[in-house]
Amino acid sequence: MASRNDAIERARRLRLMAFDIDGVMSDGSLFYSDAGIELKGFNTRDGLGIKLLQEAGIVTAIITGRRSPCVANRAADLGITHLFQGVGDKATMLAGLLAELGIDASQAGYMGDDIVDLKVMAICGFSAAPGDGHELAQRQAALVTQKSGGRGAVREVCEFILDAQGLLEDALAPWLPTPPSAN
16 A cells, blocks of 8 residues: 555546445445345445546546446446446456546556456556455555445545545535625
8 A cells, every 4th residue: 555645646646536346336245136136235425426526527437347237227327427347357448448538547546445456456546445445455555445345435535536636625615504694
């Protein structure tokens, strides 16, 4: 894991932030109905963090190894148009997306939680892992969150990025109460 100052420097350059699903945007649990339908739980605060990134002009993406209709639904709900499911080689997928968007790898970030994420994390200028992620993912990450996957880790990363770019105060301002005017 990099120093906090190094993580801030890396986050300042970000133009794209990509996320894994299982263990990052969800807690990694898989639920199956009797009909065989896969279900996942997503954190609404994490979702708002992603929306704040988008409103600040940072492109968001999902790159995940599994396929699930509920992930497509969540991506649509969040306005994430760069959705890649069933990906075996996440690093190659991200490299292709960066080429398509004209973004350098030093301006890209990825949040992953396990060994399948190490290569994609390594090619990015910024990487993050949840506090309950695999030890090797945490070692690879520029930032390890205090929160666990599916339990606020994504929001923590989003606010870290916005803060590093000097955008957090403006991003939160619309929801902060205004002090009563003095008469």
